[in-house]
Structure formats: C-alpha cells, structure tokens
Amino acid sequence: MSDEKYIFGIDLGTTYSCIAYVNEHGQPSVEPNSDNELTTPSVVYFEDETNVVVGKSAKDAIRTDSHRVASKFKREMGNTDWRFEVDGKAYRAQQLSALVLERVVEDAEKITGKTIKDVVITCPAYFGLAQKKATQDAGELAGLNVRYVIPEPTAAAIAYGADQKGEDVVLVYDLGGGTFDITLIEIAAKSLKVLTTDGNAELGGFNWDSALADFFVEKVAEETGADAADIRNDAEFYADLLLISEEAKKTLTNKQTAKQVFLYDGERVRAEVTRDEFNRITKTLLDETIDTTRSVINRAKEKSGMRTPNTILLVGGSTFMPQVEERIAAEFPELEIKRNDPNQIVAKGAALFGLKTSLEDRAIEIYNETSDKAATTLDEVDEEKKIEILTKAGEQYGLPAAKANDLGGKSVQNVTSRSFGMKAFIQDLNAMRIANLIHVDDAVPADVTQRFETMENNQRTVDIEIFENEMRTDKVNSVCEESSSVPLAQAVLDLGGPFPKGSPIDVTFKLSPDGLLDVVAQHSETGNKVDVQLRIEGAMTDEEFAEAKSTAAALTRSE
Ligand SMILES: Nc1ncnc2c1ncn2[C@@H]1O[C@H](COP(=O)(O)OP(=O)(O)OP(=O)(O)O)[C@@H](O)[C@H]1O
Ligand SMILES: [Mg+2]
Structure with missing residues (x-):
C-alpha cells in the first residue's frame, strides 16, 4: 500500500492526543510515540524564543516554568479573544494545536515509516462551526490535508461497530481529560446513526485532579499550619500539586491507597489518600455524568422514533477510574458495559473512517473506469456491483473482501449540536x-x-x-x-x-x-434571491493564517 493511500486518524484531546492508522489486516492500530506512550500530552512548552517542546517533557516543565507552558487550549478553539502569550508573541489555540499535531504526526511517521499527509481529526460533538473550522485550521497549519473533522463519539462508535456483528443501540459515555459527553448511537450492519448528544464541555479528569489537589492542600495546611488559601495561591506549588494529584489519581485506579510527599515552605509533608476518600470527594463530579446520562436515556424513551440503549461504551481515559464503571453498573443495570482501549478508540475510529472514505472513493473510480455509466456516490450503484468494486478497492489496500465491504458503503449520520x-x-x-x-x-x-x-x-x-x-x-x-x-x-x-x-x-x-x-x-x-455568505466568527482570515504559519516557521520543535 503506498503512503498516499493511508489516512491517519487523530484524536486531538484536551489533555492527551492519539494517532492511529489501519494496518494491512484492516485492524486499527496505535503505535507508541517516542516516549514509548500510546498517547501524547497536548501540552506545549516554549523553552526559549525559538525552541518549543511538545508532549511529556512539556508537561513536566509545568513544575519549573509553568508560565511558559500552554495546556488545555482545546477549550479555546475558535475563541477570537484568547491568546497564549510568551516572549512577546501571542498564540491562538489553533497554532498550539498545530504544534501538537506536528509532534504526533512526526512520531507516527518515524515508527510506521509512512509519510502522513491526509488525516481525519476528531472534535467534541458539541463543537460549533467556528470550533470545527479552528480544528481544520490547526491541521492545515501543521501541513496536513484535513479530509474530515468528525465528532469523537461517532469515531468511537465506528471503532466499536467495526468489531460488532448485528444491531446495537449504544450510549457512548466519554469522560476525557477536559470534557464529558454522552451520545446515543444506533448501529446496524450498514449504517451508524447518531440520535442525540449531550454533555459538559468543562467536566473531565482534570476536575478530579483539582478535587484531589484541594484535598492535599488541606492536608499540607493541617501539617504545616499554613493557610490553605496561601498554599492554593502559590502558583508554582499548586501547578506541581496538580501533576502529583493526577499521578495519585492514576495510582488509585490500581491500588487502594496513594501516598505522596510534598515539600512546602521547606517542610516535608507526608500525605495519603484512599480510594474511598477519593471517591467521596469526587462524588458530585461523577453524579453530574450520571444525571446527564439518565437524562439522555429518558429523552430517548420519551421521543418517538428514538430507540433506547442496550449497551454503554466507556470512552476516555477517565473511565479507567474504577468508580465510573462501578457506579454505571449500579445505576443502569439494564445496560451492558463495554470498554475497548478507552483512550485510543476515538483515534482508531477516525482512522477507520478515513479508510472507509478512501475505499469508497477508489470504488467509485473503479466503477467509472470500468462501466459506461458514471456515479458520484456508492448509493447510485446496485448491490452486486457495489460488492465487486469495494472488493477490488479493498484488494488495492491489501484488505480482505469482507472487511472492505463491511467498511465501505456504511452510512454514517451525525446530528447537529446547534x-x-x-x-x-x-x-x-x-x-x-x-x-x-x-x-x-x-x-x-x-x-x-x-x-x-x-x-x-x-x-x-x-x-x-x-x-x-x-x-x-x-x-x-x-x-x-x-x-x-x-x-x-x-x-x-x-x-x-x-x-x-x-x-x-x-x-x-x-x-x-x-x-x-x-x-x-x-x-x-x-x-430574486440572495445567497447568504456565512462569516464564521472566530475563524482566521487568510492574512492571519499566513502570519500564523510564519510564526511557526520561526520555531524549532523538540520532544
Ligand atoms: N489509569 C488511569 N486512571 C485514571 N485516570 C486516568 C488514567 N489514565 C488516564 N487517565 C485520565 O484520563 C484523562 C485523559 O483522557 P483522554 O485521553 O481520553 O482525554 P482527552 O481526549 O485529552 O480529553 P477530551 O476528550 O476531554 O478532549 C486525564 O484526565 C487522565 O488523567
Ligand atoms: Mg477525548
């Protein structure tokens, strides 16, 4: 398979990004990055005026140089007023995202030996026009050809549906680092239909980290006699505390207790937190996701023509926290819980979507080359012929016929979030x-x-x-x-x-x-008529885009 046939899928996350492609066996795959991790922190560190660092080392730099580190900028995509300022330069969220994209793409190029140009990037279901355009612009700024920007839950459902035989009505529960969304999707053999979507753009694993950080602040205050507000206002200490809290949170995924040592104002403080304590201090956060999930299920019950879910698919790194699955099982016993690489499934689905569109394009080309009729979509081709041309297209991608026919010709329907x-x-x-x-x-x-x-x-x-x-x-x-x-x-x-x-x-x-x-x-x-030209608020003008490109050209990026 030549490089240009490969479309990579990228989950550009608030806290972590992930890149996937579909291998020769038709299986979506995520390779480790140069830090030997499957996901890369969406964090950018401006080390000096020209050198910029992306990923794990950038995240570590929060400890020592927090004002030169940009993170969680996905929340600012398409926000015209927001800039990250450093060394007299002002960066938009699109530019920072472009740096993250460059990093994950370069790593994937090194490990797969493929040249990456065409990509499908995912975005939250609730993104409006300006935010989608910003996502597209980020890709273009990174020198990529953004074939599609598709919703994250849809991508997750595509990856889930690819291994699934038969029909299913699935609730995609995506609790990531910075956002929560819940989406009801109907999956059938040849179609995938989003029915409704809801969520909170400001609720994610980061809120769990903050809750734990505040818990530790109280402990440090108790031990040192310092004022809790002063501890919280110590920017450097608190930035470090948030990182430590994230680590402690992950420890609690595997263990019952997490132990930490803090150095505050020259004093060493030992603190520990049990899983039960952690679950208690974060209960209201989890409650919110449960309430939204229930309201989506109720909406599905009340709305005629909308089907109720059988399955709940856990997506997003925060669903690793045992409290999530335990609570869902208790609240919604009627739902079967599924999970499948929660922090990679979105990128995998994006890669599958990319392959699906390539297969369809190629099948149409084959049809137009070999038949005296011309078609622009597979819908215009009869079933038997469709199988023939998709099989042929699949061969060119090294794919088994069943896989090519499974993926090609599948209709994917989204809903508008606005x-x-x-x-x-x-x-x-x-x-x-x-x-x-x-x-x-x-x-x-x-x-x-x-x-x-x-x-x-x-x-x-x-x-x-x-x-x-x-x-x-x-x-x-x-x-x-x-x-x-x-x-x-x-x-x-x-x-x-x-x-x-x-x-x-x-x-x-x-x-x-x-x-x-x-x-x-x-x-x-x-x-008489008028075509209304849509001005997308927050989108960059051509001049701004050119300027952003030249700012980027002045930077060298390292890991
Ligand atoms: N083993 C673990 N236990 C608990 N939490 C974890 C674990 N691994 C990752 N996380 C958390 O998952 C979150 C990242 O998840 P993910 O990569 O799905 O988010 P994202 O895609 O960056 O965010 P979003 O989807 O909100 O844009 C972080 O808050 C991280 O701390
Ligand atoms: Mg995500």
Whole structure:
C-alpha cells in the first residue's frame, strides 16, 4: 500500500492526543510515540524564543516554568479573544494545536515509516462551526490535508461497530481529560446513526485532579499550619500539586491507597489518600455524568422514533477510574458495559473512517473506469456491483473482501449540536425573535425551507440575519431569544421594487455533513434571491493564517 493511500486518524484531546492508522489486516492500530506512550500530552512548552517542546517533557516543565507552558487550549478553539502569550508573541489555540499535531504526526511517521499527509481529526460533538473550522485550521497549519473533522463519539462508535456483528443501540459515555459527553448511537450492519448528544464541555479528569489537589492542600495546611488559601495561591506549588494529584489519581485506579510527599515552605509533608476518600470527594463530579446520562436515556424513551440503549461504551481515559464503571453498573443495570482501549478508540475510529472514505472513493473510480455509466456516490450503484468494486478497492489496500465491504458503503449520520435560525417578527409574541429552522439533534445533512413574509408595505429589501443557538426542542418551529443566540451572517435580499406587506420570502437552510450552513432567501414572486455568505466568527482570515504559519516557521520543535 503506498503512503498516499493511508489516512491517519487523530484524536486531538484536551489533555492527551492519539494517532492511529489501519494496518494491512484492516485492524486499527496505535503505535507508541517516542516516549514509548500510546498517547501524547497536548501540552506545549516554549523553552526559549525559538525552541518549543511538545508532549511529556512539556508537561513536566509545568513544575519549573509553568508560565511558559500552554495546556488545555482545546477549550479555546475558535475563541477570537484568547491568546497564549510568551516572549512577546501571542498564540491562538489553533497554532498550539498545530504544534501538537506536528509532534504526533512526526512520531507516527518515524515508527510506521509512512509519510502522513491526509488525516481525519476528531472534535467534541458539541463543537460549533467556528470550533470545527479552528480544528481544520490547526491541521492545515501543521501541513496536513484535513479530509474530515468528525465528532469523537461517532469515531468511537465506528471503532466499536467495526468489531460488532448485528444491531446495537449504544450510549457512548466519554469522560476525557477536559470534557464529558454522552451520545446515543444506533448501529446496524450498514449504517451508524447518531440520535442525540449531550454533555459538559468543562467536566473531565482534570476536575478530579483539582478535587484531589484541594484535598492535599488541606492536608499540607493541617501539617504545616499554613493557610490553605496561601498554599492554593502559590502558583508554582499548586501547578506541581496538580501533576502529583493526577499521578495519585492514576495510582488509585490500581491500588487502594496513594501516598505522596510534598515539600512546602521547606517542610516535608507526608500525605495519603484512599480510594474511598477519593471517591467521596469526587462524588458530585461523577453524579453530574450520571444525571446527564439518565437524562439522555429518558429523552430517548420519551421521543418517538428514538430507540433506547442496550449497551454503554466507556470512552476516555477517565473511565479507567474504577468508580465510573462501578457506579454505571449500579445505576443502569439494564445496560451492558463495554470498554475497548478507552483512550485510543476515538483515534482508531477516525482512522477507520478515513479508510472507509478512501475505499469508497477508489470504488467509485473503479466503477467509472470500468462501466459506461458514471456515479458520484456508492448509493447510485446496485448491490452486486457495489460488492465487486469495494472488493477490488479493498484488494488495492491489501484488505480482505469482507472487511472492505463491511467498511465501505456504511452510512454514517451525525446530528447537529446547534440550532440555526433567522431573525423574524413572531406574530404570537408580537416581538422579534430567532425562528429556528434547524434544531439540535436534527440529522445532518439537513435541508429545510420555511416561508416568511415581508413586514411593511412598499418594502424593497429584506434583511436576512442568521443565528446559531443551543435551543433543544421537539417542536417543528421554535423561537429563541436573540440574546441567547450567536449571529452567524447577514445579507440583504433586494426585491427589485416595492412590494406590499405580506410578500412571501422562502428561506432555505442547508446543513452539510461537515456542519457547514448554506442559506438562500428567495422572493417567491420575482425569484430574486440572495445567497447568504456565512462569516464564521472566530475563524482566521487568510492574512492571519499566513502570519500564523510564519510564526511557526520561526520555531524549532523538540520532544
Ligand atoms: N489509569 C488511569 N486512571 C485514571 N485516570 C486516568 C488514567 N489514565 C488516564 N487517565 C485520565 O484520563 C484523562 C485523559 O483522557 P483522554 O485521553 O481520553 O482525554 P482527552 O481526549 O485529552 O480529553 P477530551 O476528550 O476531554 O478532549 C486525564 O484526565 C487522565 O488523567
Ligand atoms: Mg477525548
């Protein structure tokens, strides 16, 4: 298999990143990085003006040089106002993520001997347009060709589904380092359909570390007589304490007690924590994930057409904590618990998705080369022919026919995590509101047209203002306050002359599988229309992108 056929999958995590590819046997695989670890801390250390370090050593530098270390920047993806400042330079989250991507890609190139260019990168299910675009930009900044940005739970379900025969309705419970999400997915032989998704973008293993750090602060205060607030405000000590707490947390995954020695203000303090104590101080955090899980299950029960789960798939490094599985088993005895490399499964699923799309592209090429008809998607090809061309495409990838047919032609359907609407006068409320055309959990792609009317006599133009919000509803039409929506774009529809009040305007929202929104407003009488150009708030301009590239070129990266 030549290098260009390989698409690598990358899980760009808040705390750890992971890269996978699909080997010659059709099995997704993660190779150890140059620190001999399967995942790489998403941490960047600006050692001096030109040298930047990524990964484990960067994380260790938090102990000595915390103000030169950037971490958890995934939370700032697409945030226009956020910068990490060091040596008089300001870095966006995209640029820092690009450095992480470069590191994991270089390591994987060394170990696999392959040149990596095409990648599928994952992002949280709740990422909006700006954040997805930022993820894509991070990849491009790292010199990669980002074929797709797909949701993390979908990727996890793809990897799980690849080993699964038959149908399953799965809850993907993903508790990572910085985020928690819970996603209901229906898996069948030839399809994978996301039904609903929820979660908390600010809840992850890091919160467990912080809870344990605060526990240790109290212990140090007791032993030394120092004030707990002073200990917490000692930035260097606290940064170190967080790292120690993460280690202690991991120890408690395997042992009942974790023992630590701290050096505070010249005094040595011995402290220990038992698993029971740890579970007690972090109970409210776990409670939140259980409550959200239950609300997703209830939503599935209440919503017609939505199926209830049989299985719960544990994803994310924090599901290694025994408290997670124990609690889930106790709360949801009806669910079968599955886990399969929780901290690699997302990257593996992304790699499988990449291979699936390559196989399909190649199969279509084979079809178009060998038949007198032309097709653009596999849906246009009859079943028998589909098997033939997917098998042939699979051969070129060294894949067994069964594997190629399993993966190729599988439809993957996501849902939107945002609602999209237009600003309009709502008669019933006698007020301007955002009238949503597309709602959270609607399947993508989506294509919706709604009729609006002009508001005044002799109106010559119509203002079209498009907004994004997080309103969740079962109603076909819903309205949302402008104050809880984010403006995406505006345009003016020219009617070409004065028209009476109540002239019909048809507005069409098309949401692509990538989550890109295309809006057209058309005056039904004249056919005059306007294509609304979406301005993605938070996306980098071409100049900013070029500048970011040149800033990166001035850095040498090491491990
Ligand atoms: N053995 C273990 N026991 C307990 N926690 C662990 C263990 N191994 C890893 N973790 C925790 O898992 C978290 C990292 O998980 P993961 O790699 O899935 O997160 P991520 O992908 O970076 O985050 P996110 O998905 O939120 O963006 C960290 O908080 C880490 O401390
Ligand atoms: Mg993750």
